Each structure stands twice: as structure tokens, then as C-alpha cells.
Amino acid sequence: MSASPAAAPVPLRAGFIGLGAMGGPMAGHLTARGLLAVAGNRSPEKARAFVAARAGASLKAAASFDDYAACDVVALCVSADADVLENVDGLAAVLSPGAIVIDHSTVAVETAREAARRLAARGIGFLDAPVSGGVEGARNGRLSVMVGGDEAMLERARPVLEAYGARIALMGPTGAGQATKAVNQILVAGINEAVCEGLAFAEKLGLDPERLLPTLMAGAASNWFLDKRGASMLRNEFTPGFKCAHMAKDLRIVQAMAERAGIRHPVIDRALADYAELEARGEGELDTSALIRLKRQSPP
Ligand code: NAP
Numbered sequence: 001m002s003a004s005p006a007a008a009p010v011p012l013r014a015g016f017i018g019l020g021a022m023g024g025p026m027a028g029h030l031t032a033r034g035l036l037a038v039a040g041n042r043s044p045e046k047a048r049a050f051v052a053a054r055a056g057a058s059l060k061a062a063a064s065f066d067d068y069a070a071c072d073v074v075a076l077c078v079s080a081d082a083d084v085l086e087n088v089d090g091l092a093a094v095l096s097p098g099a100i101v102i103d104h105s106t107v108a109v110e111t112a113r114e115a116a117r118r119l120a121a122r123g124i125g126f127l128d129a130p131v132s133g134g135v136e137g138a139r140n141g142r143l144s145v146m147v148g149g150d151e152a153m154l155e156r157a158r159p160v161l162e163a164y165g166a167r168i169a170l171m172g173p174t175g176a177g178q179a180t181k182a183v184n185q186i187l188v189a190g191i192n193e194a195v196c197e198g199l200a201f202a203e204k205l206g207l208d209p210e211r212l213l214p215t216l217m218a219g220a221a222s223n224w225f226l227d228k229r230g231a232s233m234l235r236n237e238f239t240p241g242f243k244c245a246h247m248a249k250d251l252r253i254v255q256a257m258a259e260r261a262g263i264r265h266p267v268i269d270r271a272l273a274d275y276a277e278l279e280a281r282g283e284g285e286l287d288t289s290a291l292i293r294l295k296r297q298s299p300p
């Protein structure tokens with residue numbers, strides 16, 4: 001008698017909320033893998049356009065949280081802490097026990113822990129999983145994903161994360177993903193300061209960008225921001241990318257963490273003051289490379 005064939009694994013049914021600069025392309029990768037069932041966004045027309053652009057895929061634009069009820073995994077990539085908790089509350093009311101919410105937004109460690117607590121009360125899992133790699137990383141599916149939470153839960157959610165993650169690292173318990181992202185943002189903020197200051201200086205010296213940028217990229221000053229934003233900032237193009245307002249939000253979180261940790265943090269303070277100034281000038285929706293505009297100004 002021959003053994004009965006093993007049942008094929010049932011694919012995950014995923015939802016995605018927050019179809020912005022990052023979430024749109026990330027959700028696109030899930031659709032390409034046949035995993036995405038429902039897509040939603042605060043402005044519903046963005047979700048309707050996302051679905052309309054993928055005619056033929058078995059995919060629905062969410063009209064309410066009820067549309068996520070049958071999902072095994074729902075990923076979020078929304079703006080800030082209150083947005084994450086609002087969606088967590090909506091999902092907690094509809095998802096089945098055993099489902100998992102993954103948050104890719106950059107928020108406070110405490111917000112991640114609060115989200116996990118609210119979902120656990122309904123038997124629903126949570127992974128904080130902020131990402132790095134920019135819109136380019138989201139578009140080409142090469143993000144670095146920093147995960148906090150339970151290992152077995154991560155293994156269940158892995159097919160979703162693999163759709164857009166080049167590296168998926170479990171950093172520790174809930175909140176450890178956001179803690180890692182806080183470290184990441186100090187490095188990013190400091191690099192942005194140095195690159196924008198250096199390129200504003202290069203302009204004053206009359207150096208030719210066509211020769212300057214590849215020469216810098218070939219040496220020890222090479223970095224992601226110079227490579228991806230150097231030429232565009234010198235052309236005065238500041239389409240995000242990564243918005244100044246999001247960077248200021250991240251640095252407020254990181255500054256509070258650094259205060260509690262008791263380290264000296266002049267890099268965080270300088271960068272936060274600069275992005276807050278850009279926000280106050282009405283430039284919060286520009287890419288962070290708009291920082292070069294401040295660096296070009298003569299000191300007061
Ligand atoms: P974004 O372009 O501003 O997109 C945010 C999206 O989330 C928008 O489509 C927005 O809808 C939606 N949204 C906001 N609040 C919502 C809510 N309460 N319910 C449902 N949808 C909501 O921002 P992003 O650049 O994609 O960044 C998203 C998150 O990832 C942020 O936390 C950011 O710090 C982080 N991040 C960004 C980058 C980057 O390079 N851009 C890299 C790593 C991490 P509307 O259309 O109504 O505005």
C-alpha cells in the first residue's frame with residue numbers, strides 16, 4: 001500500500017496597511033508572490049488605486065477592519081506611533097487567535113510593547129519589524145528587517161518578510177527591532193549631516209559634481225546616502241525618499257532613548273534641530289537630502 005501524499009502547505013493569507021513610499025512597493029512584492037489578500041490605507045483612494053493597478057490578482061481594497069478578518073498575517077507600514085496603535089486596536093477586534101500583526105513602521109520601543117500587549121489579550125501575535133534600505137530597498141525587495149518578538153512566530157511570518165527582506169534578523173524580544181532601528185537612525189542622521197555639509201562645501205569650492213561624486217564613492221567616504229541622494233540634492237531635487245518629518249519623528253524617539261541611556265548625543269541633537277527647522281519652514285514633506293538647503297546658508 002503506498003503512503004498518501006503529504007498535503008501541500010496552505011499559503012499564508014496576508015493583509016497590508018499603509019501604502020506609502022515604503023508600504024506600496026512592499027505590498028507589491030507580496031502580491032507578486034500571491035500572498036496579499038487585502039490592502040488598506042488611511043486615504044482609501046490609495047488602496048483602490050493599488051488594487052486597480054493589479055487587476056487579475058485575487059486582491060481586495062479594505063473598506064473596514066472586517067476585511068482583514070480572514071488574514072493569517074497583517075503587516076503595517078504607517079507613519080507614527082498613534083497610527084500603529086489605532087490599527088492594532090482595529091485588527092485586535094477582528095483577527096482570529098493565532099494570527100500575527102507585523103509592524104514595519106519606525107516607532108518607540110514602548111509602542112511595540114503596548115501593541116504586543118493589546119494583541120496578546122486576544123491571542124494574536126505581534127512582531128516589531130522596522131526596516132532599513134530606503135525606497136530603493138523596498139522597490140527591489142532588498143530591505144534589512146530588524147525583528148523583535150518570538151522566534152516561532154517569526155518562522156510562521158517568514159514567507160511575508162522574505163517577499164521584501166534581504167536580511168531578516170531576530171534581534172531579541174518585543175521592542176528589540178525598534179531598539180535596533182533607533183541605533184540605525186543615529187548612524188543615518190549623522191551620515192546625512194556629513195554628506196549634506198560636505199556637498200554644500202564642495203559647491204562653494206566650485207568642484208565638479210560629475211568628478212566629485214564618483215571619486216568620493218570610490219574611497220573611505222562612500223555610503224548609501226551619498227550614492228543614492230548625492231547627485232539629486234546637487235540638482236535641487238528633493239522628492240522623497242524619506243521625509244524630513246519622518247526623520248524628525250524618529251530622532252525625537254531616539255533622543256529620549258539616549259537621554260535615558262545616559263550617553264552624550266550631540267549627533268542626535270544637531271540632526272533633530274535641523275529637521276525640526278526644515279519642518280518649521282514647511283519642508284517636512286521633502287526628502288531628508290533637503291538638509292543641504294540649511295548647510296548652504298551662512299551662519300547667523
Ligand atoms: P509615507 O510615504 O508617508 O506613507 C505612510 C502611509 O501610511 C501613507 O500612505 C498613509 O496614508 C498611511 N497611513 C498613515 N497613517 C495611517 C493610519 N492610521 N491608518 C492607515 N494608513 C495610514 O511614509 P513611508 O516613507 O512609507 O514610511 C512609513 C513608515 O516607515 C514610517 O514610520 C517611516 O519612518 C518608516 N520608514 C521609512 C523609510 C523611507 O525611506 N521612506 C525607511 C524605513 C522606514 P495617507 O495616504 O492617508 O497619508
